[in-house]
Amino acid sequence: MTSFSLAHLTVLNLPPPEMVRVAARTGYHSVGLRMIAVTDTTPGYPLMHEPAMMRDTKAALADTGVRVLDIEFVKITPEIDVAGLERFVAAGAELGAEHVITAPYDPDLARLADRLGAITDLSARYGLRAVLEFFPWTVVPDLGSAVQMVEAARRTETGILVDTLHFDRSGSRVEQLDRIPPARLPFVHVCDAPVQNTYTTEELLHAGRAERLPPGEGGIDIVGILRRMPQGIPVALEVPMTAMSAAEGAEAVALRVRQAAERLLKGRNP
Numbered sequence: 001m002t003s004f005s006l007a008h009l010t011v012l013n014l015p016p017p018e019m020v021r022v023a024a025r026t027g028y029h030s031v032g033l034r035m036i037a038v039t040d041t042t043p044g045y046p047l048m049h050e051p052a053m054m055r056d057t058k059a060a061l062a063d064t065g066v067r068v069l070d071i072e073f074v075k076i077t078p079e080i081d082v083a084g085l086e087r088f089v090a091a092g093a094e095l096g097a098e099h100v101i102t103a104p105y106d107p108d109l110a111r112l113a114d115r116l117g118a119i120t121d122l123s124a125r126y127g128l129r130a131v132l133e134f135f136p137w138t139v140v141p142d143l144g145s146a147v148q149m150v151e152a153a154r155r156t157e158t159g160i161l162v163d164t165l166h167f168d169r170s171g172s173r174v175e176q177l178d179r180i181p182p183a184r185l186p187f188v189h190v191c192d193a194p195v196q197n198t199y200t201t202e203e204l205l206h207a208g209r210a211e212r213l214p215p216g217e218g219g220i221d222i223v224g225i226l227r228r229m230p231q232g233i234p235v236a237l238e239v240p241m242t243a244m245s246a247a248e249g250a251e252a253v254a255l256r257v258r259q260a261a262e263r264l265l266k267g268r269n270p
Contacts (some may be wrong), residue, residue: 192218
């Protein structure tokens with residue numbers, strides 16, 4: 001049976017304790033927690049600085065049996081203080097998280113690789129594994145450049161996080177996945193979206209942050225991508241649907257997304 005994880009972006013307005021309980025009610029095995037905000041207008045939940053929320057989150061995990069797959073979102077910028085991430089990583093370890101998601105936002109690629117290596121080392125000291133996610137609007141825009149970056153970081157344990165949206169919109173090719181050691185691909189982000197020949201940066205960001213489609217309801221070859229990924233890895237569903245969430249609530253979105261993914265992976269039409 002596929003292990004589904006609920007990515008926080010899908011239900012970003014839910015604080016972690018409530019999110020964990022929603023994940024349990026809607027059929028997920030794990031969650032990804034956004035403990036560092038990505039933008040000034042979207043929330044993050046800094047459990048490393050909020051003891052009461054940390055306590056409530058751990059209680060929800062214990063009550064439901066849901067686990068934490070990953071913590072996010074570390075933007076590797078020129079100004080990043082890697083040592084300053086220690087409380088964040090330590091909090092992830094306290095929650096039982098497995099991975100730290102990082103993103104490439106430093107135009108100095110040599111420095112980016114060094115910082116990625118340092119974050120990998122810091123994460124490993126706490127039993128977590130750093131993964132690099134690529135985005136078409138960043139300095140590491142596609143799968144090929146992500147492979148180059150993790151190789152430049154010179155850490156065999158640094159992973160690559162493939163998101164089906166960014167994979168498709170960056171022009172990455174499924175055959176590239178065959179050349180990546182399976183250990184580099186510990187889990188995958190899955191969603192769907194309309195497919196077109198070109199995209200503006202605004203279109204990329206809007207889909208990336210606000211509106212995607214449940215798996216099987218767009219034009220991305222999700223099954224083709226997953227066939228090239230390691231068997232049995234967790235499938236994290238990252239499907240922000242801002243309009244539906246406002247109209248029907250975050251729990252309805254989480255349920256619809258999980259049911260759609262299950263139908264698709266069982267080979268049925270949505």
